Amino acid sequence: MASLRTVKGFRDFFPEECAMRNYIFDTWRSIARRYGFVEYEAPVVETTDLYRKKSGDEITSQLFCFKDKADREISLRPEVTPSLARMATTRHRDFKKPMKWFQIGSCFRYEEPQEGRTREFIQFNADILGDASSGTDAELIALSIDVMLAFGIQGEDFAIRLSNRQLWTQYLEDQKVPAEHTATFLQIVDKIERAKPEETATKLSAIGLTLENVRAFMAAADENHPAFAALRADLTARGLWKYVRIDASIVRGLAYYTGTVFEVFDLKHGLRAVAGGGRYDKLCALMSDGNVDMAAAGFAMGDVVLGILLSKTPSAQFAITEYLNSQQGVEVYVVVADEAQRAHALAGVQALRAAGVRLDFSMVPQKVGKQFQAAENQKARFAIVFGAEYPEVQIKNLVSREQSLVAADALVSTVVEVLKQPIVGPLLA
């Protein structure tokens, strides 16, 4: 049995979990399309060089990498942005700008798993390429907010942490800090809320800065700062600025971000960030060796932390229940009350399914009571009983418990008609 276990950090999706996953996918997809994004997909496996090119050698420690049978160094993708940059730059002339693209798929990171962090996780990526305006940044932040609201996560449950990398590059320039310290400095800022003040002060003094000075600069970077003016005006007009909080400590790691950076995080449970992203105007040029210089911005939202947040948020649970009720189970259960009528029942099953009705029945003889219980278990709205009355059949409404006789040759049209009626009955109470 031990040998049957899943690989460390990987998950099985049993039907209940798979339904939840599909709910998340459907919500991501429908909101992205509402914003005019089109879906794309990239390979799950790429050359390890693709990721080295972007971030350098040190990231291979977190890379799910190995050699294939021809000794090529390949990696399971840790993120989709490098693949997107390749796709966008190699065929950028084929697409009108701005390109609003989204993707949903698995990513892999070789890390120590714990709650909210697995080795395989699913990400929703939304990116806009070919537009350097702050309107694009606003569009992405608005999309991230509307996704959260669509999940039933409300304004008191989450917020957007917003910053801009240029705040810090300007600051370092003003403080005359050499450019080679930028990466080190951003790492310090990233941890400033978690690390001990003395340690932070020591690290800062090594590059000629003081903690007081940095803190004062962060405090001054509020929503009135000119770096946020255009974004603020845009999101205010949409009625979405109330979800945004300026937080200069958001720098999004070491990566390729050049301007606006933001995170979606929950306000009640102290979870890891639900989503994060920003502007990365230099990446396309880097990936194409300078051939295509295209502005870009985007964000990614993972399924794992989101799933934890959904399970802890009552209003989100309500939305999930509604979705599952509309998607799960069958609409109709065919009861074979008299085995002599099984052939007629099978013909009815086939005709109803051909008409698009979601339907199930017992493939072996079963007592009528069992068959009704099965109908109940599968949340069927109607039972159709094939018995001694044939060529008439019973249609029973399992919610109101009323039943009536109908001629077998009128069965399909009658069932299609009754399924159009709204669900009424005691189950809704």
Added chain:
RNA sequence: GUGGUCGUAGCUCAAUGGUAGAGCUCCAGAUUGUGAUUCUGGUUGUUGCGGGUUCGAGCCCCGUCGAUCACCCCA
């Protein structure tokens, strides 16, 4: 990659170093043409895995794998 805690039936958990159990779930019957409740019966284990100590190990020791937490990292 480093350190702490944990690992017993499908699930939630019991079991002084002395015969591995309960509840729930699942299956069947009570009930041969109608869903609930109830009752009755039944299936389910190399106690994560491998060694060691002991007359005897689910329990103690070592290793290993996994889960979880803190580091690390968070593209």
